Amino acid sequence: MSEPHTKVQEALDAWRRATDRQPRPEAQERARRALLASVGAYSSPRTIFSPRRALAFVLIAAMVLFLVPSQFPTKNHTLPPTLATNEISLAASYIAQAPTSPHAQQLLTSAATLLAKAHQQLPQDHSAPVWKQWEDTQKELVTTEREVEHESSPSVSASPSPTTASSTTPKPVEGSPSPSRTSSDGGGDAGSGGGQDN
Amino acid sequence: MPVPNNVSDAVIAAKAGSADGWEWLFAHFYPMVLRYTQAHFARQGDAEDVVQEVFVSASRSLSSLRSVSEPVVEAWFLRIAKYRVVDEIRRAQRFRRPLGEIEEGEDPADLAEGAILAQHVRVALLSLNDAQRDVLVRRFVLDHSLERVAEAWGKPVGAVKALQHRALARLTRELDKVWGDKE
Numbered sequence: 001m002s003e004p005h006t007k008v009q010e011a012l013d014a015w016r017r018a019t020d021r022q023p024r025p026e027a028q029e030r031a032r033r034a035l036l037a038s039v040g041a042y043s044s045p046r047t048i049f050s051p052r053r054a055l056a057f058v059l060i061a062a063m064v065l066f067l068v069p070s071q072f073p074t075k076n077h078t079l080p081p082t083l084a085t086n087e088i089s090l091a092a093s094y095i096a097q098a099p100t101s102p103h104a105q106q107l108l109t110s111a112a113t114l115l116a117k118a119h120q121q122l123p124q125d126h127s128a129p130v131w132k133q134w135e136d137t138q139k140e141l142v143t144t145e146r147e148v149e150h151e152s153s154p155s156v157s158a159s160p161s162p163t164t165a166s167s168t169t170p171k172p173v174e175g176s177p178s179p180s181r182t183s184s185d186g187g188g189d190a191g192s193g194g195g196q197d198n
Numbered sequence: 199m200p201v202p203n204n205v206s207d208a209v210i211a212a213k214a215g216s217a218d219g220w221e222w223l224f225a226h227f228y229p230m231v232l233r234y235t236q237a238h239f240a241r242q243g244d245a246e247d248v249v250q251e252v253f254v255s256a257s258r259s260l261s262s263l264r265s266v267s268e269p270v271v272e273a274w275f276l277r278i279a280k281y282r283v284v285d286e287i288r289r290a291q292r293f294r295r296p297l298g299e300i301e302e303g304e305d306p307a308d309l310a311e312g313a314i315l316a317q318h319v320r321v322a323l324l325s326l327n328d329a330q331r332d333v334l335v336r337r338f339v340l341d342h343s344l345e346r347v348a349e350a351w352g353k354p355v356g357a358v359k360a361l362q363h364r365a366l367a368r369l370t371r372e373l374d375k376v377w378g379d380k381e
Contacts, residue, residue, distance in 0.1 A: 005370075007373075008366075008369070008370050010315060011315040011316070011318055011319050012338050014312040014313070014315035014316040014319070015237065015315070015316040015338070015339070016339055017312060017316070018313060018316035018317075019233050019236040019237045019339050020233070021236060021242060023228060023229060023232050024242065024246065027242075027243075027249075027250075028228060030246075030250065031228070031246065031249055031253055032221070032224055035220060035254060035256075035257055038253075038254045038257040038258065039215070039220050039257045040217075109254065113254055113255070116251065116285075119289075120285065
């Protein structure tokens with residue numbers, strides 16, 4: 001067996017070599033399409049009023065307002081973070097519109113991004129109602145993605161990569177979550193530089 | 199708007215909503231960001247998913263980028279990658295999804311000693327803090343100089359050097375634990 005420091009060096013070299021894999025074209029193309037969908041969704045004007053979209057949003061917002069407070073225990077429970085709740089609600093409205101929208105993938109990608117963002121703001125207490133709300137919306141997203149993928153005909157998407165939106169999503173909830181917290185050092189997209197050390 | 203041919207032009211074009219600008223940035227930075235994420239995840243699919251999230255996130259926060267110089271833009275992409283990697287690691291830990299699995303169907307040759315050692319490093323990295331992981335990936339995987347890391351972090355070179363030293367010491371201790379368990 002090698003000396004310890006030599007073995008560490010060997011491990012670092014092996015690690016470096018292991019990261020030198022070529023990008024897989026299909027994954028690169030999928031990411032490129034997700035990026036362009038996001039750019040399109042983000043930069044396109046949103047001034048056109050859609051009664052169906054407005055109705056869906058109102059219904060979901062009403063449902064959230066009705067359900068979330070009713071799930072609060074009476075004793076000293078922290079309120080859900082407003083931002084997270086808003087983002088989950090908006091994501092839910094995007095998901096609701098997706099099956100009938102010509103821009104289903106864009107809506108689902110936006111919903112996935114919103115959910116990922118909301119996830120970073122969830123409270124440590126996993127019993128908080130906002131956690132269930134997030135998980136339910138996440139499940140709904142996964143289900144809707146499958147439906148949309150299933151319904152889209154191959155001729156519509158000639159290029160390979162039917163999973164554009166799904167791979168931007170947080171992984172489906174499974175098992176019982178442990179009480180850890182998502183990155184407190186930003187999670188944000190443009191936070192300050194990396195730096196704290198123990 | 200003309201098709202960009204350098205980082206600055208691409209950022210300016212992307213800020214103006216040009217898909218060409220984004221295409222250029224994507225083609226230029228995708229390999230580096232992928233390599234950064236592959237340093238953390240054994241499954242290439244996990245790394246690719248995170249990279250996709252990095253670019254989608256970038257598309258939503260480009261307006262926060264104040265400079266269009268290549269070092270700043272590179273540092274910005276890597277910073278987003280760092281946060282996404284941290285989120286993914288914590289998410290995997292929360293849902294008890296193992297990060298150390300070798301991908302199914304992977305070439306058996308990859309299971310040779312080199313791949314196992316590399317996986318030991320990834321596992322040991324999980325015990326380091328975010329900054330320690332970040333410095334090791336930048337220095338040993340991306341081959342960035344101390345000065346480049348310092349510039350990206352906005353810290354003195356000495357501070358980066360000290361952090362790297364502590365990170366390596368911690369990594370060595372963690373690897374000893376991993377190897378001790380295997381013997």
